[in-house]
Amino acid sequence: MKMKKELLKAILESAKSAYPYEFVALLTGEKGIISELVFLPSISGEESALIHLEMLPLGLRVYGTVHSHPSPCCEPSEEDFFLFTKFGKVHVIVCYPFTMKDWKCFDSNGEEIKLELV
Numbered sequence: 001m002k003m004k005k006e007l008l009k010a011i012l013e014s015a016k017s018a019y020p021y022e023f024v025a026l027l028t029g030e031k032g033i034i035s036e037l038v039f040l041p042s043i044s045g046e047e048s049a050l051i052h053l054e055m056l057p058l059g060l061r062v063y064g065t066v067h068s069h070p071s072p073c074c075e076p077s078e079e080d081f082f083l084f085t086k087f088g089k090v091h092v093i094v095c096y097p098f099t100m101k102d103w104k105c106f107d108s109n110g111e112e113i114k115l116e117l118v
């Protein structure tokens with residue numbers, strides 16, 4: 001699985017503008033390359049943002065999720081592990097201060113994986 005570098009920049013920008021709140025979106029794209037975000041109405045809680053499943057566009061190819069942490073910790077929380085099992089295989093977390101280094105990627109089991117930027 002690969003992700004467009006431009007998309008990571010867009011994610012970091014969105015995370016910055018959402019700060020101090022969490023930003024959450026789904027990752028989509030084609031041919032194994034994550035290239036787009038799908039923003040969904042969400043309810044921001046203390047630790048996590050809930051996604052309204054019924055709001056998903058039909059036929060959407062969901063590769064995974066992305067969300068931000070307003071703290072300098074990119075490790076998944078308990079809620080995040082639950083989210084990871086619900087959507088796709090690739091889960092990106094970006095954390096404060098949202099530079100090109102402040103992100104990590106996990107699989108559905110919460111194991112850290114490498115995501116190649118293209």
Ligand SMILES: [Zn+2]
Nearest residue numbers: 069076077080
């Ligand atoms: Zn989280």
